[in-house]
Amino acid sequence: MPSQSMENTLKLRLRKARAEALRPPPKLSLVEWADAYRVIAKQNSANPGEWKTSRVPVAYGPMLALTEPDTQVISMMACTQIIKSEMLINIAGYFIHQDPASILFVQPTQKLAESFSKERFAPTRDATPVLRALVPDAKSRDSGVTITHKEYPGGTLDFVGANSPVDLASRPKRVTLADEIDLYPADAGGMGDPLSLAEERSSTFKKRRKNVRACSPSDEASSRIYREYLASDQRRCFVACPHCGHEQILRWSKETVLWDKDANGNHLPDTVRYHCEGCGAGWSEAERLRALRGLVHASDRGWRQTRPFKCCGEEHIPSEWNEAGRALCPTCGNRAPYGGHAGFHVSKLYSTRHDLADVVREWLGAQKSPDKLRKFVNTALADVWKERVDALDPRALAGRREAYTHESAPEEVRLVVFGADTQDDRLEATFLGYGDDEEVWVLRHEVLFGDTAKKSVWDELDALVREPVYTVDGRMLVPQAGCIDSQGHRGEMVHAFCRERKNRRIFATMGRGNDERGSKLIWPKSASRTKNSGDKLYAIGVDTAKDALFASLAIIPQEGEPAPRAVHFPQDGLSSDYFVQLTAEHAVTRWKNGVPVRKWEVKEQGARNEALDCFVYAMAARLSLPTKLNKRLAASRPRHHLRRSDVSPDVIEIPPTAPTPEPVLRKSAAGNPRRGRWGAYT
Incomplete structure (x- = not known):
């Protein structure tokens, strides 16, 4: 028979274990959560395995914005094949495991919503242990889970199409994730703008709500994501020149992206260099990648507010920032007014997955077709297409x-x-x-x-x-x-x-x-x-x-x-x-x-x-x-x-x-x- 002291010790250990199991996980940022728990499924990436935000340095800004206490809306105008969809999946996983909430995940159509759930979210759920433990398999009986509806302790996740007004306007949701919003119909079954319908469901949560939009832009006159980005604080990523240290926004222009031609006038994309707007030095591809990886060590990760603001009776274009990248008034030193809407612009110039030479080849291939040129501007540069009236x-x-x-x-x-x-x-x-x-x-x-x-x-x-x-x-x-x-x-x-x-x-x-x-x-x-x-x-x-x-x-x-x-x-x-x-x-x-x-x-x-x-x-x-x-x-x-x-x-x-x-x-x-x-x- 165990002694009384041993029995008491065992009971104490059991109480501690139970308390530890019931204790909520420590409060993490989205970056910390993804680096600790997210696993990329084999069928969704050429580089499966544990997620590392450092592999995509430009992702730090948008991901850290999610847990900024004064940010409720995030608009990400981004190129393809770099961050958009993976960030939205990270956010869904974060709220399922870290901060349980009701989530609405909106795709352009109901069919695309079903496909995204099956082809992107389900493999992520299967590959990520903490999500697999919380979200029942859609194939299991009596789980209350379907392809488009997921349940877990403390919340639900619904995948809906922007063309489905009934799904958009039903129960309140604290988190709304809106993917490819430029492809949404202008009107959802006579009930109005689908993005507004979806996000209206989070209004009752006030400052606890999170509305995240991600898309490549389209035409200047009709692009939703461009309109939303303009309404945001317009954050841009500043990268330090590896030669002179000048910090700058990476831009595609005839002054910054230059390459050679041979004696016959043939383009040589592999000779491309990005040229600093400060000292004019050309960066090799290795230097460009090194400069991007240096963002990890910057206090603001390179992301700074660029939207003009008014303070001290004057209009200011941001030129001074605090350590978090918030714009400061050059007169009084106070922070610029902020309405809780963070905007991010990301082009392939910031990609560590694409060689700059490949982007040049894409541009050269687009010169023979207006449609391809428009696509390059939208999906590679993440810019709206503007008519050349001049x-x-x-x-x-x-x-x-x-x-x-x-x-x-x-x-x-x-x-x-x-x-x-x-x-x-x-x-x-x-x-x-x-x-x-x-x-x-x-x-x-x-x-x-x-x-x-x-x-x-x-x-x-x-x-x-x-x-x-x-x-x-x-x-x-x-x-x-x-x-x-x-x-x-x-x-x-x-x-x-x-x-x-x-x-x-x-x-x-x-x-x-x-x-x-x-x-x-x-x-x-x-x-x-x-x-x-x-x-x-x-x-x-x-x-x-x-x-x-x-x-x-x-x-x-x-x-x-x-x-x-x-x-x-x-x-x-x-x-x-x-x-x-x-x-x-x-x-x-x-x-x-x-x-x-x-x-x-x-x-x-x-x-x-x-x-x-x-x-x-x-x-x-x-x-x-x-x-x-x-x-x-x-x-x-x-x-x-x-x-x-x-x-x-x-x-x-x-x-x-x-x-x-x-x-x-x-x-x-x-x-x-x-x-x-x-x-x-x-």
Whole structure:
């Protein structure tokens, strides 16, 4: 029999063990919790295992903000593949284990919410012992747990879609985690903005609430995360130069990110260096990574408030901060006013997972496509896409004209297409020459006056599109495709014209703008049929085409240098009115059925825009051709070795010494002579 003293000792130990088990875990920051408990699942990362915040130094700022007592809202405008989703998972795990609370995890749609729960959260729960012990498996019976609903001691976690108003507006939640908010619908089933609906559920918790948003931005006019970041204290991460110690925000610019080219002008991304804005020294990749890892030892981890503020009767741009990165008034030394909303901006320049050379390659690959360039700006730089209006001033475009005509086109021109607009009293047509990497030269813009209900003006158009373009290296090119607008009063004439010339790839088209279902392809996958005649009709994504065109117009070509996607204009013949028409529209964002829709509209009511329409239809004609056609025409074989089968059937070789035909004057149906070359608007 154990003695009384031994029995008392055993009871004391049991009481201590019970008290230890019931004692809440010590209060930790999110960084401390993740470093101590979080385990990354194998299926979710190339580097599974224990989480270490030091591997992603830029994550310290947003993660530490969660437990700031005066912070209730966090908005993180960040690039992809660096921190967003993992931070949200960390926050969910923190509140499940460290500070039990009701949590709402919002994805753009209910389907994505289910996928995130199954593919991201469930593996994390399985891999992290403290979460596995608290959150029952969704497969277990009678646990009250489903794919989208989790229960644990002291709280619940619900995964919902922003398109599900009932789920958004139900029970109160102290913590709201909103992922990819730029993809949320503008209206949740007629109940209003889904982000506001979700976060309204935390309002009763007042200063104990935590609302966290994370997303890559989109367009300036419609980006939610950009709007929320502007409303925050706008924290940016300052990195010390490894050469001079100057602390700076890492920015993508032609002064800071520089690399070499070889003797042939080819880019060499592996030579890239980030250059200090203070001393100008270039950082090697090892130095950039070392500078980023140095953030771990800074008291503010590099993150500082940058939003302008008012104090002592003056507006201040933050230039002094305390050890926590809070802005200080330079006059009185007091902290800047803070409304509890912390904002963070993170680009791939801060990534320790991406080499700077890879970011340069991504940028170079984006130069050939406006859509890819927009994606790079949004997802790599974490910046909103802004329209380049400065380069689209008609006078600026007119000032970029070059010395060539359609009778002396540059040798870089490989193929010719045209686009035509139909009015009651005239036809207008633009001819474009395309070269490598979709570089384009405007060759001609012609106006054919006459009643378009009569055949005579259409005969003139037929003659016009048969006229060749002559290049300076002795080639003669005729259009390989063309698109004619069939909308308006002359649809039957357009279809009749195109029907007889379908073998020449001349298509009847109509413009189709963006709508709430999204943007449209410039060239459709297939044609529709007209109701009466059964003729083919191709719907052109005019808003998408104008996005691409205006992005190309913003590229200023340099003399003697290839300029992918750039647009060139001839020196003579194009009047100022041509450029006014080409730039007659601007992009606007309209809300349709609760969804932001980006469309192009004329700047002034009644403004003429035929030059723009013709250009867009010519772009569509180019896209109607197989992409391999460009490569075939760009073959490096000497011209005199070309066989007939080596070139397009619409390309005719002529001797370089052949005389250039004299320009001709055509007459309209009324018998008035009209210039057959440039100057249609003079």
